[in-house]
Amino acid sequence: MDVPVSIDPLAPRAVPPLTMWRPTTQTAPVIFASPHSGRHYAPEFLAAARLDPLALRRSEDSFVDELFAAAPGSGAPLLAATFPRAYCDANREPWELDPGMFADPLPPWVNTTSPRVGAGLGTIARVVASGEAIYRGKLPFAEAERRIQQYWQPFHDTLAALIEGTRAVFGGCLLIDCHSMPSQSQSVRAGGRAADFVLGDAHGTACAPRAIRFVERTLTDLGYVVRRNDPYAGGFITRHYGRPRDHVHALQIEIARELYMDEARIERLERFGAVQQDITCLIELLVREAPALIAG
Secondary structure, eight states, X not given: OOOOOOOOTTXXXXXXXXXXXXXXXXXXXXXXXXXXXXXXXOHHHHHHBSSOHHHHHTTSOTTHHHHTTTTGGGTOOEEEEOSOTXXXXXXXXXXXXXXXXXXXXXXXXXXXXXXXXXXXXXXSOSBOTTSOBOBSSOXXXXXXXXXXXXXXXXXXXXXXXXXXXXXXXXXXXXXXXXXXXXXXXXXXEETTEEOSEEEEXXXXXXXXXXXXXXXXXXXXXXXXXXXXXXXXXXXXXXXXXXXXXXXEEEEEEEEEGGGTEETTXXXXXXXXXXXXXXXXXXXXXXXXXXXXXXXX
C-alpha cells in the first residue's frame, strides 16, 4: 500500500491535482474521498492573495486525508485533492462563480446566484472560511477556466471512474465524503456538548438509511457526539453522486477539528493518533458491512 505523503504547503514544485491510494485488491464497494485536504499552494496563487499562507490554510480540511489513511489497507481506495479549497473547490458545481471577482463578464451559463456564491464560497472562492477576502484584485475569467479544467475536472473524472468501476464489480457503491468542520461554527449541541461528527445524507436522499445509521451507531459507541444533517447535510459531491436508485450511495462525514488539531496553528494535536485509530476502526467496520448496508 502507498503511504500518503504530506505536501509542503509552500513548495514551489508542480504537483498533480489529486492523489489516489489504491488497495492491492479492492475488497468492498466503498470509496473514501477527501476533496478539501489539499495543501499545495502555488507561488502564483500566494502572490495574488492578500492573505498570508496561514490565513489561507484555515479554509482547509487539514489532515483529513491522513485521518482516513487506513482505507487502502482495509481494501478501499482513498482519493484526495492536492489543491487547496481556497484555490478551487472540488465540492461545488464546476461553474459557481461570483461575477464581482472577475475583470471580464462571465458567460451566461455560469451559475452566479447560488447561495454558495452569495457567501463568497463558489468554485473559485472570494473569501476564506473566516470571511476575509482572498485576492488583491480581480481575476480574469480565463483563470477560473484554467483552474476548473486542470484541477476540478480531473478530480471529478477520477472520482466518477472510481464509482463506476466499483459499481461494475460489486453491483453498488458507497462513497464516504470526508470533511472537517471548524469548531467555532458549530451551532448544534447535544446535551450541552458540541457535535464531534455531523453526518450528511442530503436529508435522507443520498444514501441508504442503513448506512447512515450504521456510521452513527459506530461513532456513538466510540464515545462521540453525532448529529445528522445539521448544520451540514452534504455538499455537491454528496448530492451529485448519491443516487440510491442507481445503487450509488454517498455519505458526508464532518469531523470537529478541535478533536485532532490546533486550529490556530494548523498543527496536529497529541490526540491525533487516537482519533485516527477510531477512524480506522470505522473504516474496517464499514468495509466489512458495506455490502449489506447498500443491498437492495
